[in-house]
Each structure stands twice: as structure tokens, then as C-alpha cells.
Amino acid sequence: MDYTIPDIEKSFDGKILENLGKNEYVIKINDNEHNLKILTMNSKGIEFILDQKYHRAKYLEQSTNEMNLVIDNLPITINTHTHFDEIVYKNTGGGGTIDAQLALKSQIPGKVVSIAVADGDSVKKGDVVCTLESMKMQVAVKAHKDGVIKSIKVKETGTVAKGDVIAEIE
Numbered sequence: 001m002d003y004t005i006p007d008i009e010k011s012f013d014g015k016i017l018e019n020l021g022k023n024e025y026v027i028k029i030n031d032n033e034h035n036l037k038i039l040t041m042n043s044k045g046i047e048f049i050l051d052q053k054y055h056r057a058k059y060l061e062q063s064t065n066e067m068n069l070v071i072d073n074l075p076i077t078i079n080t081h082t083h084f085d086e087i088v089y090k091n092t093g094g095g096g097t098i099d100a101q102l103a104l105k106s107q108i109p110g111k112v113v114s115i116a117v118a119d120g121d122s123v124k125k126g127d128v129v130c131t132l133e134s135m136k137m138q139v140a141v142k143a144h145k146d147g148v149i150k151s152i153k154v155k156e157t158g159t160v161a162k163g164d165v166i167a168e169i170e
Contacts, residue, residue, distance in 0.1 A: 104167045106160045110134030121149045129167050
């Protein structure tokens with residue numbers, strides 16, 4: 001899984017390599033292996049020993065791709081999936097051929113925050129058509145092909161469900 005800390009703007013990959021039992025694990029962060037022992041874990045936070053050093057993390061807030069924590073009295077925000085907008089783009093038909101489907105569909109439910117195009121506008125594959133807000137985060141919905149906006153099917157402040165048509169692109 002890919003993680004970033006916004007102020008540091010560095011991405012790292014973390015995974016569990018081995019469960020040693022009794023809440024002890026061998027984990028890998030980027031290319032380095034570490035020993036992890038979880039002392040306590042509940043809905044408020046976690047206390048753990050990482051490479052023989054004690055740490056305490058308190059959960060403040062979590063959304064689909066972001067987690068706010070206080071680790072050893074230092075507040076940080078971790079983006080748990082830095083490529084969320086690319087996933088949404090791919091699943092709305094992005095990455096297909098030029099002759100891809102006419103309808104640009106929403107892959108997430110949400111509220112329409114803004115619309116970046118109008119009927120008759122030319123768009124290139126990857127251009128932002130609108131921005132949705134879902135679970136306190138904003139996601140850009142991008143054109144899945146080059147073309148002309150035939151019709152916009154949503155209105156600002158309106159809501160969409162997963163699979164709803166956002167726009168038709170010819």
C-alpha cells in the first residue's frame with residue numbers, strides 16, 4: 001500500500017512480511033525490514049514498539065484516502081492512497097480507446113462541487129469535467145476521451161450515485 005505525508009511529500013510503501021504471533025510482526029517499509037510489536041490497539045489509537053523504540057499514535061480522523069494522527073505528540077496527516085483520482089479516472093472509462101463509450105459515469109457517490117465545462121466545449125482525454133465531494137474529500141472526474149461535450153447531466157450542488165451519467169462526450 002502506498003502512503004505519503006503531505007509536508008514531507010515523500011511516498012513510502014509498507015507491508016507486513018511475517019506474523020510472528022503474540023502481536024509481533026516483521027514489516028517492510030520501502031526496502032527496509034523492521035520489527036513491530038503492538039502493545040495496545042483500540043478505536044482511539046495504538047501503542048507499539050518499532051525497532052525497540054516505544055511509540056504512541058492517537059487517531060483523530062480518517063476518510064477514504066486520508067488519516068489524521070498524533071504520533072508521539074506530533075500531529076500528521078497521511079494520504080493512504082495518493083493515486084485515488086487516477087483510479088476514479090480509470091474506472092470512468094479512462095485508459096480506453098478513442099472510440100470509448102459516449103457516457104462519462106461517476107464511479108463514486110457524491111455532491112457536485114463544481115462543473116468545469118459547458119455543453120459544446122471541446123475536451124481532451126484527462127481534462128477535468130467536474131469535481132465531486134465524497135466523504136470529506138474532493139475528486140476530479142476527468143474526460144475519458146477526446147471530444148465535444150454533448151450534454152452535462154449534473155448540476156452544481158446536486159448529488160450523484162455510483163454509475164450515474166455525468167456528461168456525454170462525442
